[in-house]
Each structure stands twice: as structure tokens, then as C-alpha cells.
Amino acid sequence: MxxxxxxxxxxxxxxxxxxxxxxxxxxxxxxxxxxxxxxxxxxxxxxxxxxxxxxxxLSPRADGERxxxxxxxxxxxxxxDSAMTVAEAAERVGVDTSRIRHRVSAGRLTGWKDRGGWRLPAWQFTDSGVLPGLGMVLAKVPADQPQMVVAAFMTTPQEDLLLGDRPTSPRDWLLAGGDPRRVATLASTLGTPA
Known part of the structure; x- marks a missing residue:
């Protein structure tokens, strides 16, 4: 296997x-x-x-049930596994590791403490920097939302974000030069009933 x-x-x-x-x-x-x-x-x-x-x-799962x-x-x-260390993020962005830590503490990057230090989700980076408009979006994400929820939101096509006639993910929207305020508005509703 x-x-x-x-x-x-x-x-x-x-x-x-x-x-x-x-x-x-x-x-x-x-x-x-x-x-x-x-x-x-x-x-x-x-x-x-x-x-x-x-x-x-609310019954317990039956034997053999997925x-x-x-x-x-x-x-x-x-x-x-795909998250970056502070050193990897610093190299990607072209700054010192202290600048990455500062951006995390200021809410301009997101991440979590793990064994061995901070881990920063890869979705928030481009090939040579940080996703455009990321700081504005992260400022609107409710503080109680887990990293998995934010990652799923940022990488899943949203009906309110159209490129042409096709729904696109917030990440792709921002990469295409879309208005980060639209993504920030959607992000502010994470965790609220539909």
C-alpha cells in the first residue's frame, strides 16, 4: 500500500x-x-x-457504515502537510523571518502553532509573494473560524464571485485582480447560518 x-x-x-x-x-x-x-x-x-x-x-454509526x-x-x-514554515514563507515572499511573524501577529497572514513552530497555509501565497488583498480579507474572517474552514472557503468556487460566467474561488478571484472587498464581505459571514 x-x-x-x-x-x-x-x-x-x-x-x-x-x-x-x-x-x-x-x-x-x-x-x-x-x-x-x-x-x-x-x-x-x-x-x-x-x-x-x-x-x-443522533443514533451511533452502525458497523460497516462509512x-x-x-x-x-x-x-x-x-x-x-502543504503549509509552509516561517522560513519557507519568508523565502517565498523575499523578506526576513521576523517580518513573516510580524504579519501573522498583525493578522495580515494566517497560520497556527504546530510542533516545531508556525505553519502558514499555502493557499495565501503566490509563486513570488502574498495573495493580493489578503490582509483586507483576513481582517473580516471571524476569529472563531478554524483554519480548515478558511482554507475551504478560499479555495472553493463561490456563486457570488464570477469570472466571466463561471463561479471562482476567492483565491482565484484575488489572483485575477478581483476586488478584495467582495471576498472580505463573504468571509465576514463564515460560521453564520445560511
């Missing part, structure tokens, strides 16, 4: 061995939720009753 996995990782452009990737997956799965969660256990009796009344199934955590775990592992 590791040869096939290494082929997939190489085709995806991920700089990690099969063993390292599987370790990332295991770590992400452990952080996400217990292996056999009982959905009802997360809610009070009143909350369970209210959710059941509107048709929400684990809904799998996609989230894989996405988390890819986000973590």
Missing part, C-alpha cells in the same frame, strides 16, 4: 513520505473526534429532544 500511497502523494504534489502522511492522518483523526462517537452524547436531553423533533438522527470523519481527516492532513 505504501508504494501506491507514495504515488498518490507525489501526484498531488505533497512533500511527505507515506509513513509521515499516515502519521498526520492518525494525528488529525485523534484530534477530530473519538473513533466511535455517540452523537447524542454531545447534547443535553432537551437538545436531543429538540433535534429529534426536527428529524436529526466514517464521516475520513474526508475531514484527509483534508486536515493535506492542509498541514
Amino acid at each position: 505504501s508504494i501506491a500511497l507514495e504515488d498518490v502523494l507525489a501526484r498531488a504534489g505533497l512533500r511527505v513520505t507515506a509513513t509521515e502522511f499516515l502519521s498526520l492522518v492518525e494525528d488529525a483523526a485523534r484530534k477530530l473526534a473519538p473513533p466511535h462517537p455517540d452523537p447524542g452524547a454531545y447534547f443535553s436531553a432537551d437538545q436531543r429532544a429538540a433535534l429529534a423533533a426536527v428529524g436529526v438522527d 466514517d464521516p470523519r475520513a474526508k475531514a481527516v484527509a483534508s486536515q492532513a493535506v492542509l498541514r
Whole structure:
């Protein structure tokens, strides 16, 4: 299996061995939720009753049923593996590492502390710098939004951002010279009910 996995990782452009990737997956799965969660256990009796009344199934997953955590775990592992270190980001942008740390603390770049230091999601960088208008967008992202949510938003086509007649991702919109205020407005609604 590791040869096939290494082929997939190489085709995806991920700089990690099969063993390292599987370790990332295991770590992400452990952080996400217990292996056999009982959905009802997360809610009070009143909350369970209210959710059941509107048709929400809170029964535990049956044996053999696909684990809904799998996609989230894989996405988390890819986000973590493709993220840059402060040194890599500094080299990409052409500045000193202290400038990258300053941009993170000022909210003009986003990232998270990980073993070994800061990790900065790759989606916020271009081949030679930082995504145009990024600071304006990040200033509007609600502080409670996880890195996975922000990454998914920035890389998923949005109906409100059209290039020609085709929905485009906020990242591609900004790369094409689109108005960052439109992306910032959309970003400000992350985590709110549709």
C-alpha cells in the first residue's frame, strides 16, 4: 500500500513520505473526534429532544457504515502537510523571518502553532509573494473560524464571485485582480447560518 500511497502523494504534489502522511492522518483523526462517537452524547436531553423533533438522527454509526470523519481527516492532513514554515514563507515572499511573524501577529497572514513552530497555509501565497488583498480579507474572517474552514472557503468556487460566467474561488478571484472587498464581505459571514 505504501508504494501506491507514495504515488498518490507525489501526484498531488505533497512533500511527505507515506509513513509521515499516515502519521498526520492518525494525528488529525485523534484530534477530530473519538473513533466511535455517540452523537447524542454531545447534547443535553432537551437538545436531543429538540433535534429529534426536527428529524436529526443522533443514533451511533452502525458497523460497516462509512466514517464521516475520513474526508475531514484527509483534508486536515493535506492542509498541514502543504503549509509552509516561517522560513519557507519568508523565502517565498523575499523578506526576513521576523517580518513573516510580524504579519501573522498583525493578522495580515494566517497560520497556527504546530510542533516545531508556525505553519502558514499555502493557499495565501503566490509563486513570488502574498495573495493580493489578503490582509483586507483576513481582517473580516471571524476569529472563531478554524483554519480548515478558511482554507475551504478560499479555495472553493463561490456563486457570488464570477469570472466571466463561471463561479471562482476567492483565491482565484484575488489572483485575477478581483476586488478584495467582495471576498472580505463573504468571509465576514463564515460560521453564520445560511
